[in-house]
Amino acid sequence: MKESSKTNVKYGMLQGMYWMAQCTMLQFAVMLYNSRGYDKFSIGIASMLLALTNVLAQPLWGVLCDRRPKIKKLFMTGLLIAMGASLILPFSEDSMVLTVFAMMVIGFMYQPLAQVVDAWIIRMNANGYHINYAVVRSFGSMGYALTAAFYGILLDTFGMWLMTPSFIFCCLIFCFVVLKTKEPVAVIAKKKSEAKEGEESFSDILKKLVRNKQYLILIGTFMLMTTGMNAGHTFMSVKLTELGGGNLEYGLVMTIMSGCEMCFLLLMSKYGSRFRPAALMAIGYCSIIVKMLLIGIANSVPMIMLAHIFHGPAYGIMLGAVVMYIQQVVDHRSLFTAQTGYGACMGLGSILGSFLGGAISSAVGVDNMIFVMVSLPVASFLIMAGNNLFLRRYERMPLAPAGGINENNSVGETMSVGEPATKLDMRKEREPEEISLCE
Numbered sequence: 543m544k545e546s547s548k549t550n551v552k553y554g555m556l557q558g559m560y561w562m563a564q565c566t567m568l569q570f571a572v573m574l575y576n577s578r579g580y581d582k583f584s585i586g587i588a589s590m591l592l593a594l595t596n597v598l599a600q601p602l603w604g605v606l607c608d609r610r611p612k613i614k615k616l617f618m619t620g621l622l623i624a625m626g627a628s629l630i631l632p633f634s635e636d637s638m639v640l641t642v643f644a645m646m647v648i649g650f651m652y653q654p655l656a657q658v659v660d661a662w663i664i665r666m667n668a669n670g671y672h673i674n675y676a677v678v679r680s681f682g683s684m685g686y687a688l689t690a691a692f693y694g695i696l697l698d699t700f701g702m703w704l705m706t707p708s709f710i711f712c713c714l715i716f717c718f719v720v721l722k723t724k725e726p727v728a729v730i731a732k733k734k735s736e737a738k739e740g741e742e743s744f745s746d747i748l749k750k751l752v753r754n755k756q757y758l759i760l761i762g763t764f765m766l767m768t769t770g771m772n773a774g775h776t777f778m779s780v781k782l783t784e785l786g787g788g789n790l791e792y793g794l795v796m797t798i799m800s801g802c803e804m805c806f807l808l809l810m811s812k813y814g815s816r817f818r819p820a821a822l823m824a825i826g827y828c829s830i831i832v833k834m835l836l837i838g839i840a841n842s843v844p845m846i847m848l849a850h851i852f853h854g855p856a857y858g859i860m861l862g863a864v865v866m867y868i869q870q871v872v873d874h875r876s877l878f879t880a881q882t883g884y885g886a887c888m889g890l891g892s893i894l895g896s897f898l899g900g901a902i903s904s905a906v907g908v909d910n911m912i913f914v915m916v917s918l919p920v921a922s923f924l925i926m927a928g929n930n931l932f933l934r935r936y937e938r939m940p941l942a943p944a945g946g947i948n949e950n951n952s953v954g955e956t957m958s959v960g961e962p963a964t965k966l967d968m969r970k971e972r973e974p975e976e977i978s979l980c981e
Contacts, residue, residue: 553663676810747876778837807858
């Protein structure tokens with residue numbers, strides 16, 4: 543398999559520009575709603591609708607990308623429409639409906655690109671490359687951290703109108719990076735060859751994923767965790783404002799969060815392969831629990847900042863572990879659908895978290911809401927920890943070396959727990975004699 547620092551940097555730039563642009567618009571959405579005077583319940587509804595667009599968009603993006611050898615045109619289309627929708631925001635200050643509509647269009651076109659970039663990397667790895675996901679994703683955390691560090695100050699100084707030009711500026715650079723990122727000829731040829739052999743329909747892919755117990759455990763626990771975490775994160779900004787913080791403090795919180803995430807991603811690049819993905823996911827869920835509890839008891843802005851240190855071992859570990867998990871248990875022809883399906887479940891968790899967070903916090907306050915919603919990450923931790931124990935016990939069984947956990951969680955010869963499905967597929971097929979980074 544090929545690996546080069548140049549390839550890692552190219553795909554790292556994709557991650558970096560995605561998260562820089564995301565930070566300038568979607569991450570500060572709640573602060574925008576706050577600045578326009580929306581109450582807690584309205585903020586919850588607006589956040590829920592934004593998350594709903596993500597749920598609806600993810601499967602569509604996944605199917606389209608799984609069917610196309612090249613996906614850059616899809617990227618460009620999504621970015622251009624998102625930029626156009628952002629132009630509505632400066633003129634919608636007096637209209638909540640128009641503001642939420644613009645954010646929904648941006649969300650529909652932009653949010654799924656995160657999972658598309660991830661799946662693009664997985665497709666590359668399935669066809670002869672070895673792109674270090676943890677290193678590549680750390681570019682995203684670094685870009686996000688650098689943007690958040692200064693963006694809050696700019697918004698406090700110049701006002702929330704700056705969101706639109708900042709987002710468009712970052713998206714234009716993102717477009718340039720996408721155009722310069724060339725998918726190798728061999729990868730494109732492999733996808734075209736598979737298409738000629740007969741593509742699986744969306745219903746066939748969906749049936750396979752629904753029967754895949756390990757995949758269902760992953761997305762189910764992640765959805766529960768996201769529901770609780772998103773409720774806490776969405777209204778953390780409300781609590782921050784109530785404690786006297788503003789865009790500057792919010793930006794610093796995001797910087798701490800992303801900086802810690804980047805550190806753990808880099809650690810994952812060196813040591814992540816030594817652990818079972820299920821174990822890493824359980825550790826991530828546990829870190830989310832600690833983070834939420836600290837936010838709940840925080841009585842000052844510095845305490846909220848301190849709580850976000852635990853975002854590092856949470857998302858820094860989980861981001862790499864999710865990719866490893868999917869790569870191990872999902873057929874390589876369904877990678878985009880599986881990856882965006884995971885994103886859709888994450889979006890569904892965001893919908894539930896936003897709605898429940900708004901409803902519960904309106905009734906009993908933000909702190910009590912957080913203490914209620916933390917029960918969901920606790921459930922995710924218990925399920926994933928139990929799954930990890932099952933997998934560890936299974937690996938020690940006499941049949942484990944010869945068989946493995948297949949899509950139905952039964953003994954078979956499809957794959958071993960610690961080995962990506964893509965590697966097994968590659969054994970059966972000749973690797974491309976030459977893989978070029980030129981189209």
